[in-house]
Amino acid sequence: MNKEEEIKKFLEDLNKSDQGKKMLQEVSNPVSEVPVISEVKEKKKKKIDQRWWEKTFNKKKFKKPSKVAIVYLRNNGNADLMQVETRNGFFNVNGKIYHEDRDCVYTVTKDRLPLIILREWDLIPIGTKKWDDDNMREKFSELSQHVIKGIKNAELVRAGGGLDSKLTTKQIILWGLAALVGVVIVMNFI
Known part of the structure; x- marks a missing residue:
């Protein structure tokens, strides 16, 4: 089949269906009316007038950090410094699960990262109730x-x-x- 024969066959199939007839009439009759396109105004973000309260007490400043600092005391006398990501406040060290509120007694840096001090030989955090x-x-x-x-x-x-x-x-x-x-x-x- 040639391309011309394929096109003729396609047009015949279009003439047989109702939707095809409407499409052919629209193509043969040029549009007399120009459609009106309304201009869509871009929404400008309002600049929020921040007062001293919003500037001072910003949510981002008080966001709880999702990291925990760990001082891991080894049996050989060395101390390893680590930083671990938390999930819902929980983190894992050497297969043991800890919580940043219960087990982290100290804080470090200006971001107030929770700090936990662990010893390799017993893995009980120093400073907690269990340790005391x-x-x-x-x-x-x-x-x-x-x-x-x-x-x-x-x-x-x-x-x-x-x-x-x-x-x-x-x-x-x-x-x-x-x-x-x-x-x-x-x-x-x-």
């Missing part, structure tokens, strides 16, 4: 006493009383200079 239980307090009381003893010993060493001698470094230097001057004087007379 009596059993936990007993476990860490020995540690705190050990740290306090270390601080006291450091203060004694600074004061000169920790090494079983009452001489400070200044006194040792002065005695050394006096001994040196004495040796020089004795050597000059001999």
Whole structure:
């Protein structure tokens, strides 16, 4: 079939149907009336006159952050700093689920990101009620006493009383200079 034959066949099919006849009449009769197209006005956004209240207390400023800062204390003595995204306030660290309101006691930065301090060996957040239980307090009381003893010993060493001698470094230097001057004087007379 040629293209001409296909077109003729298509036109015959159009003439047979009612819709096709209407379409052919519209094509053969040019439009006498020009359709009126109304201009659509673009909607301009109103500039909202923000008063001091809206400027100061903006919703975006008080939006709760969706991140949590984590200080993860490792067994080898290192501390890893991490930032985790939250979903509905929940986040996951090492397969254990935490909530930013219950488990995050501290905040950090000006955005007030919730901060959680976790230890690798027990994964109980420091500062929460669970951590403050009596059993936990007993476990860490020995540690705190050990740290306090270390601080006291450091203060004694600074004061000169920790090494079983009452001489400070200044006194040792002065005695050394006096001994040196004495040796020089004795050597000059001999």
